[in-house]
Amino acid sequence: MQAKKIIYRFILYFLVAIILIWCIFPFYWAIISSLKPDKDLFEVYPSLFPKRITFENYIKVFTERPFHINILNSVIVAGVTTLASLLIGSLAAYAIARLRFKGKVIVMSLILAVSMFPQVSILGSLFVLLRKMHLINTYPGLILPYIAITLPLTTWILQNFFRELPKEVEESAAIDGCSRLRTLWSIVLPMAAPGLVATGLLTFISAWNEFLFALTFMQRPEKYTVPVAIALFKGASQYEIPWGQIMAAAVIVTTPLVILVLIFQKRIIAGLSAGSVKG
Numbered sequence: 001m002q003a004k005k006i007i008y009r010f011i012l013y014f015l016v017a018i019i020l021i022w023c024i025f026p027f028y029w030a031i032i033s034s035l036k037p038d039k040d041l042f043e044v045y046p047s048l049f050p051k052r053i054t055f056e057n058y059i060k061v062f063t064e065r066p067f068h069i070n071i072l073n074s075v076i077v078a079g080v081t082t083l084a085s086l087l088i089g090s091l092a093a094y095a096i097a098r099l100r101f102k103g104k105v106i107v108m109s110l111i112l113a114v115s116m117f118p119q120v121s122i123l124g125s126l127f128v129l130l131r132k133m134h135l136i137n138t139y140p141g142l143i144l145p146y147i148a149i150t151l152p153l154t155t156w157i158l159q160n161f162f163r164e165l166p167k168e169v170e171e172s173a174a175i176d177g178c179s180r181l182r183t184l185w186s187i188v189l190p191m192a193a194p195g196l197v198a199t200g201l202l203t204f205i206s207a208w209n210e211f212l213f214a215l216t217f218m219q220r221p222e223k224y225t226v227p228v229a230i231a232l233f234k235g236a237s238q239y240e241i242p243w244g245q246i247m248a249a250a251v252i253v254t255t256p257l258v259i260l261v262l263i264f265q266k267r268i269i270a271g272l273s274a275g276s277v278k279g
Helices: 002-034 038-042 056-063 067-098 104-115 119-132 139-163 167-175 180-191 193-209 212-217 226-231 243-263 265-272
Strands: none
Touching: 002 243, 038 243, 056 067, 056 243, 067 104, 067 139, 067 180, 067 193, 067 226, 067 243, 104 139, 119 139, 119 212, 139 193, 139 212, 167 180, 180 193, 193 243, 193 265, 212 226, 226 243, 243 265
16 A cells, blocks of 8 residues: 555646646746857757846837837736626626525526637627727727627626625625625625635736737837737848847746736635535
8 A cells, every 4th residue: 555655646646746837838948048048049959947048038129119118008908807707707706605695506507608609709899889889999999809708708607605604694784784785795705815816816917818809909119019919020121030138028928917816816815615515
């Protein structure tokens, strides 16, 4: 039995190590590529460690391009989308979790079905609609579609978390004269902090990384979000691709997300695992 446990642990740790390397290596390669001079990027035998370190690519990202404006655009769009989705989604999720009404299963099925629509299938109609509303190249023109695509996920996760909260606390608040809205704001949402953090972070990452809508609805360079700006990086000529600057930009916009996930990892796990265990 002891030998079987040792073999089992060895296999488990080996698989975990492979998965870890598989996930981390692309980010590591982006970091070392961003620190290499352009000539070293095209070596016949590339090395895992940079022979010469330079921060020229990071400097050029901000001096040769309006990348700081692109970052600001992404922060505004993703931030407003996250706050709006959490606000609307928490109201909808609480109503689904606590109120009794006919057709609840149908409502949840429709919410789930909306999240499965391919973005490209609604791209044309959305563009025509936003153009008639004069919202092309504006923040609301991107935020509204983002809310539409992130709200189903927000509602689905939060309602599952609200179901696990004890009803006794809400009943006590109702006896003390609290309305449903006051109970939600003062009692339920503070208790649901792990679920809100997990849902908010997933929503933020989804809006931060979205490409298709941002490419279609933002057509001016000063309005580009980060994914579009990086994809449209140009070199000194039309035949040159500035790989070093692309890697530097990718590291700049990815590092904050990695840090956020590491800081809130316990709350994320608690929020996503809500409802998985009955006790």
